Amino acid sequence: MSLIAVENLAVARGGRTLLRGLDLAVQAGEVLHLRGGNGAGKTSLLEVLCGLRVPLEGAFRQRPEPQALHWLGHKNALNLALTPLENLGFWCGLNSVAEDALLPVLQRLGIERLRHRPCRTLSAGQKRRCALARLLLAPRPLWLLDEPLDGLDAQGLGLFAQLLAEHLGRGGAAIVTSHQPLPPGVPGVREWQLA
Template sequence: MRLTAQDLAVRRSGRRIFSGLSFALGPGEALMVTGRNGAGKSTLLAVLAGRLKPEAGTVTASGIGEATLSECLHVVGHRDGLKSPLTAEENLAFARDLLGAPTASPRAALEELGLGHALRLPVAYLSAGQRRRVALARLLVCRRPLWLLDEPTAALDAASQDVLAGMMARHRAEGGLVIAATHQALGLADARELRIEAPAAKAARPAVAADEVWW
């Protein structure tokens, strides 16, 4: 798979988030998206995932046959996206059945993340770090070549961060792509960096038109 973003621009609620953003990734490559809070890192991932339409520019993928880009990616965002009443195993089984192309059992995925003991516990009873590891375990239960990770080490201890680094290294060795919005290095060897700079703040105005929305 090869992913190309060309001259992306995004505006939300009348505010330009970024513009002229371009990059290309091939098999086994990784991209770290950096920038201060509010610069647009999560917004870029939303565009790549197809959840947000850019004002300008294109996102294209080659080498995926007749599949769509959304069918070829995993997203791990700020929110874990887990169903609290379901067990860790049930959450992963649901993801596996929904996404298809299974590669690991829920049990095997949880054991790799050090959560084999939590297999049948409702995720409502898990700590923030444990819930994060269940969310990351979804990356393992089915094969998708592009991983979009938004601050993936949030709430993780050092040991779990090492496990994630190993997961990403193995994924890349198998030809997968990783794009991570992060403030940390993440152990991504030879990763390129895309830094998003927040646009300069506008000067204060004496009045705001009724149809304008400001952040």
């Protein structure tokens, strides 16, 4: 069963049509790796799929509920004056998710020692790990990730592969944009080249 499916989709940004006639479906246990040069429309397509942007034409054959998808944009959605714990606690409140999972999740991502530091003092990779922590705070079947590997170190890449593989094992799916190849150890990767 597909978790998300669209047909004949056209995506525009700033009055320019970037993609046209796109048919796309993602099944449980599958990772769709979107590739394409700068300006090919990868981010705009993800924004349409998560519901932030209205498609120029086309329709959803299968549209996920808001509580069934995670969106991780290229912006981390962290306020720099707040600590990781406060930022993620706010996200839990916004989504009505229990906050008890916060500490184990931060441990899993290796940032539990940073949890009381303001985010402005964190490195780009550390902030990316904080943003990735949201994926574990609430179990949701579909992950839409825009350049999730940005700023991650070698150990972070391994951790990301592990998290993604576990997510797929539980019957989840993901659509990922990335300029670099996905780290090894992720099963079921399907590459999709945007013209």
